[in-house]
Amino acid sequence: MTRSARPSAAKGRTGVQTDGLWEAVTTGDEFAATDIVMAALDDGMDPEDLLLDVIAPLQARVGREWAANRITVAQEHSATAVNERVIGAVAHHPAVRRRARAAERPGRIAVACIDGEWHALPARLLAEVLRLRGWRVDYLGAQVPTPHLISHLHETGPAAVALSSSIATRLPAAHAAITACQSTGTPVMVGGAAYGPDGRYAALLGADAWAPDARAAADRLARGPLPEPRPHRVADDLPHLADRTYAHVTRTTPQLVRHVLSGLRSRIPAMAGYTDEQRNRTAEDISHIVEFFGTALYLDDPELFTAFMTWTADILTARDVPAQFLLPVLDLLLEQLTDYPRAADLLSRARTVVQEHLSGTRPGGPGGAQKGDSQG
Incomplete structure (x- = not known):
């Protein structure tokens, strides 16, 4: 046709x-x-x-x-x-x-997704907008391992690197990538839903600039060079990591997931009749919960986790899956983490928020967890 x-x-x-x-x-x-x-x-x-x-x-x-x-x-x-x-x-x-x-030729820029980030469309949009405005763009695509990104910066010497991430659980990797890029003397601009609607995590992780969307990023670059990277260390950006709570959760994630699955079988008798697909989906849901929990501990931001939990409740409800199962999930995680005050406080807070949300007294939000790419 x-x-x-x-x-x-x-x-x-x-x-x-x-x-x-x-x-x-x-x-x-x-x-x-x-x-x-x-x-x-x-x-x-x-x-x-x-x-x-x-x-x-x-x-x-x-x-x-x-x-x-x-x-x-x-x-x-x-x-x-x-x-x-x-x-x-x-x-x-x-x-x-x-x-x-x-268009005028303002310079060269690298555009990439954080290691582990498969949502490449926002980065692709930025790359094409920058090309329209005359930039020489090295578009590296999704899932760029940080060592390879650093090698590229050494070889090409761009004026800046733009790092995209849509899912908040990629933020620990983003922090490492930001610091590594800056160590080469390359300023870093970040964008994408992972950094929050106001870019709060961009500043927390030491990025040199943040943009809410591709047009804003291109406009910022058009105004002049990004500031020279300032020397900083992960420990300086996030001093709360010294309590080792995040390290413990990430190290024991497989055990935490297994403990929750085992506990759910005794607390939710209906799970005995689950198909293999249902069991696999439940395990995936629990893994995502633990991953977001760990990220919230990394950033020391309870709202990130509570918003993800209410969003998950809405996702389950839309699929006719009882969202009440989220409450014993949080209880079972707490059983394993009572010796870590930050973790215990976050789980208790999340349980209260989820309970209120399920009773209809509290609105939910995605917490950077939407499926699909956004304009970021």
Whole structure:
């Protein structure tokens, strides 16, 4: 089917056939999705607006639809893959290439995702926006091991490195990457949902700059060089780690998960009838809880964990899974961590918040845990 023969759809304020684009992305129709965005560019739409005001919000909607259990994990992955290919098509549109070539050349920058971070679309959006503005961009993609990132910085000497992370549990790795990049003399800008809506964790982890989205990041870089990195150590940024609570939790995570699973079998008789798939999903849920718990201890931020727990309760409820099981999970973790006051306090606080949330007295929040990529 040719572009002109494609069925029409309602156009939003951006001038893009938004209904048709959503249908194409969520049904995995890469050709239809590409036709729609190419038509918008042919009609003169600004490519940066297309990337950030159409594709990025659409991807955020994919994440919300997954959270509400209106699309499957497979559909979410397919939609993300289509969006990534659409971004690639946009980058090769003649108007986009002409604009990138005509822009001033402010310098070279590396864009990468933190080690362990697979949500690459926000970083890809930033890379394409920076190219539109003339930057020479080394886009390194998802899951970049820190030693390889450092080697790249030594070899290329960029003016800055932009590090993206969407999931808060990657923040300990982000801290190590920030410090390592700065040790090469390279300023670090960070972005993504992991750092919080106000960038609170960016400052805590010693980043030289934070941006809430790709446009803000590009604007900040356009104003001039980032500040020279200041010397600092992890122990100086997060002195609370001296109590060894985080180290203990991360070292004993497998044992903690096993203890919780064993305890749940005795406390929730229905688990005896679980299928292998249900048991595996329960183990995954507990592992995620322990991982977020450890990250909250690393950052010394109880709100990160309590928000994740209420978000998890909502996710389970949307899937008709009793969220009450979260309460014995917290109780069983507390049994193993009574000798660590920070851990015990956090678990007790989370239990109160979850109980209030389940009774309908408290709103929930994702705590940086949404599925799918956002504009970050």
